[in-house]
Amino acid sequence: MTHFRSAHDVPNIPDLIDEALAFKTDPRREVRLGEGKTLGLVFLNPSTRTRLSSQIAAQNLGLNSVVFNAGSEGWALEFADGVPMNGTTVEHIREAAAVLGQYFDIIGLRSFPSLKSREEDESEMVMNAYLKYSGKPMLSLESATLHPLQSLADLITIRERWLEKRKPRIALTWAPHMKPLPHCVANSFAQWVNAWGGADFTIAHPEGYDLDAQYTHGAHITHNQEEALEGADFVYVKNWSSLEPYGTVLPGNLDWMLTPEKLGVNTRVMHCLPVRRDLELSAAVLDSAHSIVVQQAGNRVWAAQAVLAQMLKNL
Amino acid sequence: MTHFRSAHDVPNIPDLIDEALAFKTDPRREVRLGEGKTLGLVFLNPSTRTRLSSQIAAQNLGLNSVVFNAGSEGWALEFADGVPMNGTTVEHIREAAAVLGQYFDIIGLRSFPSLKSREEDESEMVMNAYLKYSGKPMLSLESATLHPLQSLADLITIRERWLEKRKPRIALTWAPHMKPLPHCVANSFAQWVNAWGGADFTIAHPEGYDLDAQYTHGAHITHNQEEALEGADFVYVKNWSSLEPYGTVLPGNLDWMLTPEKLGVNTRVMHCLPVRRDLELSAAVLDSAHSIVVQQAGNRVWAAQAVLAQMLKNL
Amino acid sequence: MTHFRSAHDVPNIPDLIDEALAFKTDPRREVRLGEGKTLGLVFLNPSTRTRLSSQIAAQNLGLNSVVFNAGSEGWALEFADGVPMNGTTVEHIREAAAVLGQYFDIIGLRSFPSLKSREEDESEMVMNAYLKYSGKPMLSLESATLHPLQSLADLITIRERWLEKRKPRIALTWAPHMKPLPHCVANSFAQWVNAWGGADFTIAHPEGYDLDAQYTHGAHITHNQEEALEGADFVYVKNWSSLEPYGTVLPGNLDWMLTPEKLGVNTRVMHCLPVRRDLELSAAVLDSAHSIVVQQAGNRVWAAQAVLAQMLKNL
Numbered sequence: 008m009t010h011f012r013s014a015h016d017v018p019n020i021p022d023l024i025d026e027a028l029a030f031k032t033d034p035r036r037e038v039r040l041g042e043g044k045t046l047g048l049v050f051l052n053p054s055t056r057t058r059l060s061s062q063i064a065a066q067n068l069g070l071n072s073v074v075f076n077a078g079s080e081g082w083a084l085e086f087a088d089g090v091p092m093n094g095t096t097v098e099h100i101r102e103a104a105a106v107l108g109q110y111f112d113i114i115g116l117r118s119f120p121s122l123k124s125r126e127e128d129e130s131e132m133v134m135n136a137y138l139k140y141s142g143k144p145m146l147s148l149e150s151a152t153l154h155p156l157q158s159l160a161d162l163i164t165i166r167e168r169w170l171e172k173r174k175p176r177i178a179l180t181w182a183p184h185m186k187p188l189p190h191c192v193a194n195s196f197a198q199w200v201n202a203w204g205g206a207d208f209t210i211a212h213p214e215g216y217d218l219d220a221q222y223t224h225g226a227h228i229t230h231n232q233e234e235a236l237e238g239a240d241f242v243y244v245k246n247w248s249s250l251e252p253y254g255t256v257l258p259g260n261l262d263w264m265l266t267p268e269k270l271g272v273n274t275r276v277m278h279c280l281p282v283r284r285d286l287e288l289s290a291a292v293l294d295s296a297h298s299i300v301v302q303q304a305g306n307r308v309w310a311a312q313a314v315l316a317q318m319l320k321n322l
Numbered sequence: 323m324t325h326f327r328s329a330h331d332v333p334n335i336p337d338l339i340d341e342a343l344a345f346k347t348d349p350r351r352e353v354r355l356g357e358g359k360t361l362g363l364v365f366l367n368p369s370t371r372t373r374l375s376s377q378i379a380a381q382n383l384g385l386n387s388v389v390f391n392a393g394s395e396g397w398a399l400e401f402a403d404g405v406p407m408n409g410t411t412v413e414h415i416r417e418a419a420a421v422l423g424q425y426f427d428i429i430g431l432r433s434f435p436s437l438k439s440r441e442e443d444e445s446e447m448v449m450n451a452y453l454k455y456s457g458k459p460m461l462s463l464e465s466a467t468l469h470p471l472q473s474l475a476d477l478i479t480i481r482e483r484w485l486e487k488r489k490p491r492i493a494l495t496w497a498p499h500m501k502p503l504p505h506c507v508a509n510s511f512a513q514w515v516n517a518w519g520g521a522d523f524t525i526a527h528p529e530g531y532d533l534d535a536q537y538t539h540g541a542h543i544t545h546n547q548e549e550a551l552e553g554a555d556f557v558y559v560k561n562w563s564s565l566e567p568y569g570t571v572l573p574g575n576l577d578w579m580l581t582p583e584k585l586g587v588n589t590r591v592m593h594c595l596p597v598r599r600d601l602e603l604s605a606a607v608l609d610s611a612h613s614i615v616v617q618q619a620g621n622r623v624w625a626a627q628a629v630l631a632q633m634l635k636n637l
Numbered sequence: 638m639t640h641f642r643s644a645h646d647v648p649n650i651p652d653l654i655d656e657a658l659a660f661k662t663d664p665r666r667e668v669r670l671g672e673g674k675t676l677g678l679v680f681l682n683p684s685t686r687t688r689l690s691s692q693i694a695a696q697n698l699g700l701n702s703v704v705f706n707a708g709s710e711g712w713a714l715e716f717a718d719g720v721p722m723n724g725t726t727v728e729h730i731r732e733a734a735a736v737l738g739q740y741f742d743i744i745g746l747r748s749f750p751s752l753k754s755r756e757e758d759e760s761e762m763v764m765n766a767y768l769k770y771s772g773k774p775m776l777s778l779e780s781a782t783l784h785p786l787q788s789l790a791d792l793i794t795i796r797e798r799w800l801e802k803r804k805p806r807i808a809l810t811w812a813p814h815m816k817p818l819p820h821c822v823a824n825s826f827a828q829w830v831n832a833w834g835g836a837d838f839t840i841a842h843p844e845g846y847d848l849d850a851q852y853t854h855g856a857h858i859t860h861n862q863e864e865a866l867e868g869a870d871f872v873y874v875k876n877w878s879s880l881e882p883y884g885t886v887l888p889g890n891l892d893w894m895l896t897p898e899k900l901g902v903n904t905r906v907m908h909c910l911p912v913r914r915d916l917e918l919s920a921a922v923l924d925s926a927h928s929i930v931v932q933q934a935g936n937r938v939w940a941a942q943a944v945l946a947q948m949l950k951n952l
Contacts (some may be wrong), residue, residue, distance in 0.1 A: 034358065035358050043664065043665050043697075045693055045696065047689070050395075053395060053396060053397060054395070054396075055390070055392075055395075055396040055397060055413075055418070055421070056421060058390070058395065058396075059362070059388060059390060059422075059425045060425060062388050063360055063386075063388065063425055066360065066386045067358075071693075071696045073689060073692050073693065075685070075688070075689060076395065077685075079394065079709065080680075080683060080684070080685075080688065080706065081683060081684075081685040081688075082683060082685060082911050085914070088920070089915075089920070090914075090915070091913075091914070091915040091916050092913040092914045092915060092916050093815050093913065093916050097911050097913070098685075098910065098911030098912070099911075099912070099914050101914075101923070101924070102910050102911065102912060102923070102930065102931070102934075103685070103911070105931040105934075106685070106686060106910065106931060106934040106935070107689075108931075109931060109932075109934055109935030109938070110689045110690060110693055110935070110938065185408050280413065280417050280421065281397050281412050281413030281414075281417065281418070282413070282414075282417060283406075283407040283408065283412070284400070284405075284406070284407045284414050284416075285404075285405070285406040285407060286406050286407050286408050290403070290404070293416070293417070294416070300417065301417070301420040301421060301423075301424060302424075304417075304420075304421040304424055305421070305424030305425070308424070308425065349673065350673050365710075368710060368711060368712060369710070369711075370705070370707075370710075370711040370712060370728075370733070370736070371736060373705070373710065373711075374677070374703060374705060374737075374740045375740060377703050378675055378701075378703065378740055381675065381701045382673075391710065394709065500723050595728065595732050595736065596712050596727050596728030596729075596732065596733070597728070597729070597732060598721075598722040598723065598727070599715070599720075599721070599722045599729050599731075600719075600720070600721040600722060601721050601722050601723050605718070605719070608731070608732070609731070615732065616732070616735040616736060616738075616739060617739075619732075619735075619736040619739055620736070620739030620740070623739070623740065
C-alpha cells in the first residue's frame, strides 16, 4: 500500500483489520519497523483522536513522528496558480509540499472541506496538491471527502463486537446538528462497509441530506429512520450537512436525535466523536451499555498502526 | 503511588526527595522503566517549566510523551451534564477524557482555577472529571488548588541547600501583584512543608489573604511580614489573590515586595516563577546570591522524574 | 564549536560542508552521538523548514529535541532591566533563559528583528540575552541579523551542484516584495560566501537597499541587476527591506523580479523559501530546471545535523 486515502487504496480490508487486531494484542510486535524513518503529521485543522493515535501508533513502530500545525506554526499557503503572490499568502503549495517531501518519508495530512464549493471539495484539491508536489506516500488524516483511518477503526470495532456467523445489520443514521458539518465520516463509513462486504447495510437520512452515490452504492437508502433502526445490530450516528444546496443546515429534523427507545436490546451505538450530547445522540444512550464509542476511539491507534506498518513495508 | 495530585498521595515524602536527588546524580539510571508506555501531557493553560521538565523527565525514563495543547489543538469542552450541546462546546468531558484513557498510560493535566467560584475551584471539578472518565493514573501539572510537582521541587531544593542538623526556619510570604492569581503554589507549598514536617514554618500575608486552613494547619500564621522574615533560613515569595471575596486584588500592600534589606545574611529566597521583578520581588534580590529560584526551577525535572518513576512502577 | 550564530563561529567551513554531505549519504552514521542530551527548540516566530529540519537532524543523532513555541505556549517576556513588571510581560528574560539553561544541553532560538530600531536589531539583544542568561551553547535558528543554518545549506547546495574546477560565479540579487522583510538571509549568505572564499561574488540591489558592509565586504556590489546576472552560475534571489530609512519598502523596483529571460542557459536559481511567486521570482523560473530551491530546502537537514554534531562533540 503506497497511499492511504480511501478504501480503494487497501488491497485487502479483512487482512488489514486482522493486522490491526494483532497490534492491539501486542503493540510492539514490529517495534523496529519504522527505524530511521520520519512521519510528518501536518494539521491544517484541529484534531484530537487522529493527532494522538497517530503519534502513539508511530511510536509503537519505532517510527519518528513530527507534528506540524501548519496553520498556526507555519506560513499561510497559496493553492492557486498564475496569481502574483502580493496578498496574504506567504508560500505556495508547490514549494511547501515539495519541501515536506524532502523531510518526511510519509506525509499525514488533515485538511477539512471548505463546504463552500462542492466541486472544489470533491476534487480533493488540497490533499492532491500535497501528494503531487511532495512526491511522497500520503496518509489521510481526514480529507475534504473521506476519513479512512476512522472507517478502519469502525470496522475493527464491529469485528471485535460481532461474534455471530450471520452478517451484522448496520444502520448509518443522520443526526441533528446546528452547524454545517463535512460529509467525510459518513461518506467514508459507507465506502468502507460496502467495500468490506461483510454486512447488511442501510443508510437513513432526511430529505435533502443525500450522500454522494459513489460511496453509498450497495447500501439500502431510506428517509425513514425507524425502518433503518429496526433490527439493526450496529447503529452509526453522524451528522452531515446538505448536499444540495451544498454545505447547509436545513430546518427541522431535530427528532432524528438517537434516543434509547429507538434501540433494540442488543443494538450497539457508534459515533466517530466528538459528539454533541442531547443533540445528535441522547446522553442516556451514550452513558448506557449500548454505546461503544470509546472502544471505537481507542481502536484508532491500531488502525493507524496497521496502515503505517503496511506503508512502511512498501517504502 | 497511583495518582499524584497532592502531598496526601505520597506514601513517604523524604523517600521521594531522595529518589529525585538520585535521578539528579544519574538521570538515566532507570532509562528503560517507561519503555512502551505513553504519558499524555494535556495543557488547558500556558506552561513553561512544567511543560519542559515533564518532557525531559519522561525522556530520561524511556517514557514516550505526547503534548496536547487541548485549548488550541483540540475541541472546546463541555463539563456540565444534562445540557443539550447546541452551543460553542464541541465535546463533552465524558467522551474527551475516556478517549485519553484509551491512549495514555498516565495522564498529566494542567487546569487552572477560574477564580470565579471558590466552591467550583475547590471541588477540583476539571481534574476530577478527567480522572473519573479517563480511568487512568492522574499526574497533576497544576490544578485549581494545588501544584504538587512545584512543591516537591521546592523541598528538593531546600534539602540540597540545608546541611545543618537543626530544622530550617521557612517563611512563606505573600507578595504584591496587580492581577488576581491562583492560590495553588502557596496552598501546595504549605501542605507539603507541613506534611514533610522537617521545618519550623511561618506564613505571612496581609489581612484578607488567608489561605485555606486545611493546607496551612501546623504553620504559624501572621500578618506581620517582618516577624515572619526574622531569622528565616528560606523565604518563599509568592502572590495569591484574596480568599474572601474570592479571587480579587485588595488595594494596597505594595510594601510587601521583598527587598534586600528585609533579608538576613544567609537567607535563601525562593519563588516558583514566573516572577514579576520589582513588584513581587526586587531585582536586587533576584540578582543576588540570596536567590535560588533557578536551582529550584531546575529541580522540576528531578521532581517529575521521581514521581513518574513511582507511578510507572505502580502501573 | 561551542555556539553557532554566524560564519565566524565555524572553524572550517569546507569541513563542515563535507560533514553535512557525509550525513546526507548516511543519516544515521552517528546515531548515538546525542544520547541522553536534549536540544531545546525555542520559537519566538513562525518557522517551517527550520522547525522540521532541526527535529529530524536531532533524531538522526539520537538527540532528544523539545519544541517550545515560546510565544503561544509560554509567558510574555520582559527584556528591559530596571522596570517594575506591572504591565503585560509576565516573565523576565533573566529568569526565562536561566531556566532553559537548566533543562537543555543546547538551545536553538528563532528570534526575528523588530525592523523598528536598527541599533537594537544589530545588537542581537534577544539572542545575546538568551545566551548570557542561559549559559548554554546557542544554536541560531535565525536571529535579528543572520540565518547561518540557511547559509550553510546554501553552500552545501552549491557544492553539490558545482563540479567544475573554476570558481563559480555567484550573484545575490534583491527581489521585490510588498512587506518589509529582515536582512538576515542576505546578510548571512554574503557573510558565508565571503568567509568560504570559493566563489566570485556579486551583490545587486536597487539604491537604498544596501546591506551592512561588515557582511558584504569582499563582494562586488552593483545597482545594475543585468550586470550581476551576466554569466552567473548561481543566482540567489531574496528580498530585504531598506537599510536607511531602516526596515521600509521603497516605491518602485518591481522590475527586479527574476524572470527566465534574465537567466543564462545553465544558471541555477536559489531562494531560502518561502517565496512569493510572480513577485520575487516568476513562476516560470521556479517551475523550470533552473530552480534548485527544493534541493536547497532539503539540505537544511544536513546543515543542522552537521552543526549539531560538532556542538555535541564540544559539550
